[in-house]
Structure formats: structure tokens, C-alpha cells
Amino acid sequence: MDKPPAVGRRERKKAATRQAIADAALQLFLERGYDRVSIRDIAEAADVSTTTLFKHFPGKEALVFDRDEDREAELIAAVRRRPAGQGIVDALREHVLTSWIPVATHPLRAEFTGLVDSTPALREYGERMWTRHTAALSAAIADDAGVSHDDIACRALARFVLEIPALAQGRQDPRTAVEEVFDLLAHGWRPLG
Structure with a gap:
């Protein structure tokens, strides 16, 4: 590397x-x-x-989400710079675990989430931010797979990965929650019992 x-x-x-x-x-x-x-x-x-x-x-909203551009570049790098033999889902799992878990457990996380949730302009900006990340991550996945940028499977994978932090937020053990969702992406749905 x-x-x-x-x-x-x-x-x-x-x-x-x-x-x-x-x-x-x-x-x-x-x-x-x-x-x-x-x-x-x-x-x-x-x-x-x-x-x-x-x-x-x-603008003012960008001050709250100050690492927006870095996060997108890091997501794309997780796909493009992963070690030989490592699959995309595993590379994204590793990226989410190393980048999001420290954010999720940060002492100011609850205050930050409260600020965003209570401010309509920030909620809307955050949602637009994730939409932009979906397009960029989907394109990186499509490039790696050698398919068109509008490939639905690549777009779905990108969207699912970007939803994982929201799904794991507030869980007693965020790391286990992230792992469970990535296991679902990697192995598919398996009914319980």
C-alpha cells in the first residue's frame, strides 16, 4: 500500500x-x-x-457536519484501497466499526444528536448529506464490480451500509448491532427459529 x-x-x-x-x-x-x-x-x-x-x-449547517467530505472520501477509500482478497462488504464492515463506533460512544454524542434532532435545518442537511454519500459510495462499488453506476444492487448496498449507524444508534452494544447488520448483508436473511 x-x-x-x-x-x-x-x-x-x-x-x-x-x-x-x-x-x-x-x-x-x-x-x-x-x-x-x-x-x-x-x-x-x-x-x-x-x-x-x-x-x-x-454555510452554517456545514459547521455541524464538519467532517462530511472526509467521511465520503473515507467510505470510497474503504472500497478502493481494501487489501487484495477482502470483499467489499467486509471492507465496509471494518470501516464502519473503526470510524463510527468511536463517534457513537463519544461523551458528546447524546448532546450532538439532540441538537440535530431538534433543529429542522440540521436534520434536513444531514439527510441530504447521506443521499450524497449514497451516490458516491454506490459509484465506487459499481466501479469495483465493473458495472454501470446506476446498478440497483450497488445502490442498495451503499444505502444499506449508510443506514447501519442509524439502526445501531442507541443500542446497548453498538458494535454487536453493527456486526449483526453486516452479517445480514454478507449472508442474507435467515429466519429465526
């Missing part, structure tokens, strides 16, 4: 600024509520100009 290129000073500074903005926004949203926080409030808390804020984020 290729070693990722070294990240330069400029890229590190940009990433640090982006993270500072996202952190300030989330803290303010959780303290005051999404609708009571302005872009100017966030820029001041992060010690940047509003122009700088908009260079990193296209």
Missing part, C-alpha cells in the same frame, strides 16, 4: 483553522442552540474573520 504524502505546514495550518472553527461552532451551538448562534459569533469565538470562516465552510 502506498504511503500517504507528507502534509505541509500550510495544509496543517488550514486544517487547524478549520478544526478551530468547527469546535467553536459546536460549543456555541450546544451552549446556546443552533438558531441563537450567528456566523459572526462563531468567527469571533474561533478568532477568525467571517471571510475566513466561509473559505472553510459553505
